[in-house]
Amino acid sequence: MLLLKILFRNAFRHKLRTILTILGMTIAILAFGILRTVVDAWYAGVEASQANRLITRNAISLTFSLPISYAEKIRQTEGVEKVSWGNWFGAYYKEEKNFFANMAVDPKSHLEIVDELILDPAEKSEYFKDRRGAIAGRKLAERFGWKIGDIITLKGTIYPGDWDFVLKGIYMGRDETVDESIFLFHWDYFNERMKVQNPMEADQAGFYIIEIERPEMAAAVSGRIDAIFKNSLAETLTETERAFQLSFVSMTEAIMMAIQLVSVVVIAIIMAVSANTMAMSVRERLAEYATMRTLGFGAGTVFLLIFGESAVITFTGALAGVALTFPAAGLFRSELGQFFPIFIVKATTIWLDLGAALVVSLVSAVVPAFRAATAPINSALRRAV
C-alpha cells in the first residue's frame, strides 16, 4: 500500500506536467482510434463481403456492360446456385451534394442473394409488386426524412433526367457491418425507360451477383463462367465479392497507407513526450530512489515504481482517449456518414489503443528506470542537495 501510495503520489507531484502529458496521450489515442476507424470504414465493404458470392462484370472495365442474356447461361453453370444482376445508377437527390449509392437491381433475386438486408415481409411484397417501387436503408431514410409511400425523385447523371420512385420499404442491416445507406429499385423499370430513351443501353446489366454452392468452389466457378463468354463481344471477368470490393479500395491504397502511417507517427510523438516527462521526473527524484535503495529496497522495486508511474500517466490519458473515441466517432458518422456509411469503432481498435498505451508506458520508463535502479547510490544521494 505504501509503495502504491508513493507511485500514485509521484505520478501527480508535478501536476501541470502530468496533466499536459495525460492530455497529450488522450489526444494521441483519440487521433489514433479515429484514424484506425477511418481505415476500417474504408475497408468495410471488403470486410462485409460474403465468401460464397461472386461478381461478374465486363472484362474490359466496369463501365462497360454485359448483355442480360448472360443471366441464364450463368445460372446453368455448374456450381452456381442463384444469379441476380444490376446497374450502378449514380443519381443524386435534389442537389449534387446529396449523393449516395443507388442501383437498379432485380428485386427478388437480389434480396435472395444479398440476404443481409432485412426487410419487413409486407414491405418486401409491396416492393416486388410496384415496378416504380424502391427500398432505402435505414440510415439513408433517416438522413432525408423519407417515409414509406413517399415519392422520391432522383436526378440521373449517367442516365439523365428525373426518375420518380415510390418508397416501399426501409431495410435494416443484419448486423452493424451492413451498409444501411443504399437505395435500390427495379431493374425492369430502369430497362423499360432505357428502351425508350437510349435503346443501346437497354437489356444490359452492369454486373451480375452470383451465389455459389460452397466458398471453396469460387475459383473453379469463376473460371467456368469466364470460359463460357471467352471470345464473345463482351468477355467477362468473374471474381469473388471480396476481390471485387478490394479492386475499388486498392485505387486509394496509398492514401490509406498514409493514414495508417500518420496514426503510428502520432503514437511515436506522444512516446517522445511521455519519455521526456518520465526522464525529468526521475532525474528530479534520483536521490529519493537512492534513499530507498539505501533502506534495502532492491532495483526491482525501483523499476516497478517508475514503470507503475509511467503506466498511471499513460493509461489515464489512454482511457480518456478511448472514452472520447466513441462520441468523436458518432460525430464523424453524423457529419461524414455519406462517405463512411459504416463507421464503427471496432474492438480491435480499442485493443490497439491499449497496446499503444502499454508500449508508450514501457518505452517511456525503461531508460529512467534503469538509471534510477543502477546509478551508484552514493552519487545519486548527492542529488538531494
Add this chain to the structure above:
Amino acid sequence: MAEPFVKIRNLSKSYWRGGRQVPVLAGIDIDVAEGEFLALMGPSGSGKSTLLNLMAGIDNADTGTIEIGGVEITSLTEAELTAWRSDNVGFIFQFYNLVPVLTALENVELPLVLQGLSRKERKERAAFFLGLVNLSERTDHYPGQLSGGEQQRVAIARAMVTDPLLLVADEPTGDLDRRSAEEVLELMEKLNREFKKVIVMVTHDPKSAERAHVIRHLEKGYLNAAP
C-alpha cells in the same frame, strides 16, 4: 579482548575523474567496539564520507575487508548487501532524505515494508519510534510541513525502526541551526547510551564530535593514529 564490532583492514578506494585515478582512501585500518560512538572528522575531500559509505555497504572498496557484526560485507553480492543493509544499518543523512509524498509516520514505516510485518504492527512500531523522537503530534505531517530539526528526528526514527546494529550519520547536524543540532545530538547520544547502538558519525563540527566517545581524523585518505 573482545572482537571489535566493526573491523576494517587495509581498505583502499579510488575514483576515476577526468580519466585520472584519484585515491580517496589508502590502507585504512580501524576498529569500532560494541556500543561505541565514533566521530570521523577531516577536511572536505579527506575521504570520511567515502569511508562511511563503505562501512554502510552503499559503495564498494577497491581492496581490503570490512567486517561488521561478524559479517564480511566486502564479500557479499549486491543483492546480499541490499538485504544486509535493510536488517543491519540505519542511515541518517545531512539533508534528511525523507520521501516527500509520505507522512512522518509513513516515512518511518517505510523500511518495515521489507521486514514482513503486518500493517498494524508496522504502524504501531513506527508510532513508537516517532514518540521516541518526541514527534507523536506530527505523525500526519508531510516533510514539507516540518522544520529541519523535526525532519532530522523523523529520519532518526526511520533509521532506528528496524532495530539495526549500526547507525551511520553523514553530517547529521550540517543543515540545522544550533538548537536543533543539539536536540539531534542528544537524541543520538541517547540511542547510543540506552539502546546500545554503534554509531559512526561524519562531521565537520568539533562541538558535534565532542559527543562521541572516539574521534578519528582523516587527512588525504589516511587515518591519523588512534589516540
